[in-house]
Amino acid sequence: MSDVDFIVVGSGCSGAMAAQTLVESGARVLMLDVGVKGAEDEGRVASDEKKIPLKDFESIRVEEKNQHEYFLGKNFESLESTESGSGVQLTPARKHIVKHVDEFLKYSSESFVPVESLAYGGLGAGWGLGCCVYSTAEMKQCNLPENEMLNAYDVVAGRIGISADExxxxxxxTIGKTKNxxxxxxxxxxxxxxxxxxxxxxxxxxxxxxxxxxxxxxxxxxxxxxxxxxxxxxxxxYRDAGNSAYRPGLTIDELKKKNNFSYIGNQLIISFSENEHGVSVKTFDIESKEEKIFTAKNLVLAAGALSTARIVLRSFNSEKQISFLCNxxxxxxxxxxxxxxxxxxxxxxxxxxxxxxxxxxxxxxxxxxxxxxxxxxxxxxxxxxxxxxxxxxxxxxxxxxxxxxxxxxxxxPDSFSSNRFMKRMSDAGTVTKDSFKMEFVLGxxxxxxxxxxxxxxxxxxxxxxxxxxxxxxxxMGASIHYAGTLPFSKEEKELSLDLNGRLQGTKNVYVADSSGFTYLPAKGLTFSLMANAHNVVKKLNT
Amino acid sequence: MQEKEAEIFSKYLVKSSPSETLISRYVLACNKLKLAGNAKDEKIVSFAVRNPFFLPLLDAGLTFSKHKSLLRKKIMIMLAILETTPEYYEQFNTKNYSGVKWIGIFFRGCWAVAKMIMGKFILMFI
Structure with a gap:
């Protein structure tokens, strides 16, 4: 039997919050992640970022001769064509957020361009930092428990630091009744x-x-x-020397100092399976190019609604068409x-x-x-x-x-419609042996x-x-707000979550990102993602 | 050819010749970004370099039909290089304008639209 209580997949906002809650409860947690960083050095801040002088934007513009290196990029990445490709609008310091995505998260679509990430901190590494609480009516429509969410908003606010006018x-x-x-x-x-x-x-x-x-x-x-x-x-x-903006990497860096937390990067999650001892997770190491197996008693998927759906569909060998939400x-x-x-x-x-x-x-x-x-x-x-x-x-x-x-x-806001779906297709030319067809059309x-x-x-x-x-x-897809791939359901139904976030048809697999939301309010979802992640794992018995 | 482009684009954008460093930076950027266009695109760039007087009109005319043309991509590269150079900071920075300047800005806008029409006409012959 594995001595790891939980494997958490993904280091984005959901993964970071879920891992923190589990670690604080005393559980032994292993985080698996691709974890692309801005440079090869240790720590969250990329070496290129460290070279940017600690001055304000205007002063740098007036005084610094080498500013083009970080404003335009050493290879002039900022001037690349703005016509296609994921993350073309990112500044050089943030380009790593979408690195390897085109290679490992294959999709085809005529109507939808998702922005996904395999970075350390996931899409949270470039999050616009907006925090909004969902209202009672919105939480009901999302199938989120109101009282628990209100408490969780306070817990998350106390962790990440939110500036707001009440x-x-x-x-x-925006901040609603959150006090912290x-x-x-x-x-x-x-x-x-x-x-x-x-x-x-x-x-x-x-x-x-x-x-x-x-x-x-x-x-x-x-x-x-x-x-x-x-x-x-x-x-x-371009840089945040004082870490004034919350990034999930900050939480992961802190968790790494704890004895009951470990982090393994370079791991692209292929699939999972359950046995009588718990869960085993198959990964592809993008450095060594080898497949690996990790085991734990429980699995918490927090890779983002689209990536989590990829892992689940692959694990169930399902080619079923599933709906999703996007603002x-x-x-x-x-x-x-x-x-x-x-x-x-x-x-x-x-x-x-x-x-x-x-x-x-x-x-x-x-x-x-x-x-x-x-x-x-x-x-x-x-x-x-x-x-x-x-x-x-x-x-x-x-x-x-x-x-x-x-x-x-x-x-x-967005609600379910048959015009939006994703479907797994065989593709022998990829590491995961599949790619995904995604379409999102408005009526x-x-x-x-x-x-x-x-x-x-x-x-x-x-x-x-x-x-x-x-x-x-x-x-479509440019909002970078995705949800609903494995909707919460009160009934036992395949490819859905029970109201506690457990993936139906499994014993010990939980989903802590927005996959379960059954409605997507227009308000930025990140704060609610984090609150939900905290809620899903806080009830789990180690 | 690229050195000449840097010189002409810089004079067009900020009315001054670029330093050797900026010329090298422009050449490096063009090579790194592997800019390429079709034969017509190349012909327009070549015409603009040989006839810098027409550059503002060609740039304007291309906004009609080929907003992301090779010529405009190259001008944008020089623009970005100049904007991130301290010597040209003042030419890109915002400032407090007097009331009279509003009139100048209005006429500049009208003149820019006229250039688009003239540029479109010239492009028919290249």
Whole structure:
């Protein structure tokens, strides 16, 4: 019999939270992960990141001769074609997040481009840090237990450090009743003006179901344990010297110091099987190119909804078509005219400045969410490439307009439909001997609803003095919010989870990511993922 | 050829000749990124290098039909290199504009649209 109580698969936000809860309960935990890092060195921070001077973005731009090495990449990765491929929009410091994905997570699709990760910390290594609690109605629709989730939100907030404003109009949608949070972060002048306009037009906007406020972010407004408060240096897309942003790698680094936790990287999980002693997991070591077997009493899958489904379908040798959920996502560059022609302040963050929620019924259900970003540290050249004008004139125009630019990224909620599915197909040319067909198509009614809702968002922004300039559809899958591949079910049903997160048809296999959610609210799911992961494993008896 | 491109694109974008270092950086970037286009794309780049006067019009004209053309990809590489060079920081940074500048910006926008139309016309003959 194995002396490992739990194998946890995946080091992303779910895996990190599940592992921490298990380790704190005294269980012996082994984490298996591919765990691609930014460089070959030990520790979470890549060596290239360490070379970036500890100055703010503006000062680096003015003073550092070798800035192109980290802003554009040593091999000019930032300038690679932006037409296709996973993670093309990532800065050089984050390119490792999608490394090996095209090689090991094969899929084909005519309608869907997923973003997946085999990195240390998974997609959490590039998470936008937005935290939202699900409402009572949303949790019910997701099949998540309300009271346990509310407690879990507090536990997770106490671990990761969340800065939030509990007194503005967005708080029912962001931090909710979670008590364990820090003071809100400062917002920049562009966002500040929008918020002022909102407060003037508030009653009309509220009547139309719009609520604006500061986002709850897993970015520190004050020192927290041994992590430093945000320096407002606008460098988060390149480095985070004080670890002010929460990344799952921080949790794993801490767990590695405990005797009852071990981590083995380079392991691509192929499948699992159960026997009378527990669970055995077959992996492919991407370094040695050998297959390996690991055993434990229990298995916790936390590889993300799509990757977990791959492992489960392969383990059950199933070619059944399964549904999944993904938030439709579009974004609008908007211009706040009053801010144009002004110099952008030196100290700010590049993360989400404000969150705008559309809750037409006032029920905190079927809510659409817009994250509002201002633009600077991703450089003009990226923006100018999308402007339909010659580069020289576009440069001068954008220098003038940039201080008033707000990028409004709108997420819409998603429910199950037969138009979205994934299916395992044989493929002898891959390490896993399979690839996955994935399709995600919106019905006509859904599309019409999205368009009409976005018109309302544009109108709300217009009332606050910001004009939407263009609608950009980055394609289905771009929200990077996936769920529902193995939905929670009260009945014993294949390829589903019971309400405790146990994979039906198994004794000791649990799923701690979003695979079980039976609805996907538009609010960012990461905070709820982590709360769910904590809930799933906290009840398990070691 | 690539050295000449760097020189011309830099003069077009920031009205000054690039240093040897920046020229080398541009050549390195083009080689690393393995940029390639079809015969027509190559012909447009070659025409623009031989006739820099037409470069703003060609760049503008391509935004109509071939937004991600070889010429525009190459200009963008030089743009990114210049933007990440301290000497040119001021030419990319935001600043406080006076009220009169609004008028200048408006006319610049109108002129940019006119260039698109002229550029589209020129591209028909290349």
């Amino acid at each position: 007194k503005d109009d967005a708080d029912p949608y 949070h820090l003071a809100p972060l400062k917002i920049d002048a562009n966002a500040e003006l929008l918020l002022e306009k909102y407060n003037i037009k508030k009653s009309g906007l509220n009547q139309n179901g719009f609520f604006l406020g500061r986002p709850a972010l897993a970015l520190l407004s004050e020192n927290f344990n041994d992590r430093k408060a945000s320096a407002y240096d606008d460098m988060h897309f 439709p996502y579009t974004y609008y560059p908007c211009l706040q005219w009053k801010m144009a022609g002004k110099k952008i302040e030196q100290n700010k963050t590049g993360m989400c400045q404000l969150s705008l929620f559309h809750d037409p019924q006032g029920t905190n259900f079927d809510v659409a969410m817009a994250s509002l970003y201002t633009y600077r540290s991703l450089f003009l050249f990226r923006l100018l490439n999308e402007v339909p004008l010659n580069f020289r004139d576009a440069k001068e125009l954008m220098r003038f307009l940039l201080s008033g630019i707000i990028i409004m990224g709108i997420h819409h 006509e009614e859904e599309e019409a609803k999205i368009i009409s809702r976005e018109k309302l968002f544009k109108s709300a922004m217009s009332k606050m003095g910001a004009t939407a300039l263009k609608r950009v559809e980055p394609g």
